[in-house]
Amino acid sequence: MSQIEIAEIIEQIKQEIQINANGQGKASVRAAARLANVNDAGLLRSLKTAADISRSKLVERLIYKGFEGADILSWSESGIPDVAVATILHYYGYEAGKRCTTQAKLACEAFESIGVRAWIQDLLGWTKPATSTETAMTQIQLLAAIAQQMAQQEQYLLEQQQQQTQILARLKAVEVEQDRVNTPCGHKYSVVGFANLQGLEISVKEAGAKGRKASALCRKQGIEIERIHDPRFGKVGLYPESILVEVFKVEQN
Structure with a gap:
């Protein structure tokens, strides 16, 4: 018997465990017997001795823990309170003599750290109402x-x-x-910029000559010449692409 097997048994008896609005849990006689690994009919007979003069040692233990005989008799119908389940497990784990079971001892040890009530609350997902x-x-x-x-x-x-x-x-x-920059004649470029765009090498002297020709064509066609700053020449003119195409074409011819 291992804690893994205890966990499997707990999962099997989950449907036979209830919890009320106050977080108090109850388990059926069968569920308590399964946890302790004892016969459920035998456990029930032991609990019913609460009405007899000669009570079982288990019932005496439960009464010692504060439970009333009349309440113990009703557990077969209403379920065994969580605290009583802990007492039953401890009894069959350590106090029942020859009827002690290893499973009851393991189950008792498993619940000692958190308590049966806390275990049932966690098992059924109960949380304290705010x-x-x-x-x-x-x-x-x-x-x-x-x-x-x-x-x-x-x-x-x-x-x-x-x-x-x-x-x-x-x-x-x-x-x-x-x-x-854009005009009906196309983009505007400086002479050197247009030459670089065409992959042509041009000297400063040639650039000046072409610039003068481009300026003349612009004035002739009434096109305003823009001037921009240039780190090498101070200021240079910007000419429409169509004007520069014509200037370079004439020079190439």
């Missing part, structure tokens, strides 16, 4: 938690709105820059 004060405190704590969660959610939404505003501002700036 008092009105505890319930009120729980509701207050719940409301506080909800309020805090809503505040955090509001802060999160504000941060999201700020980020969205920043993103929209950046997109607007990009659109403005695209509108500024």
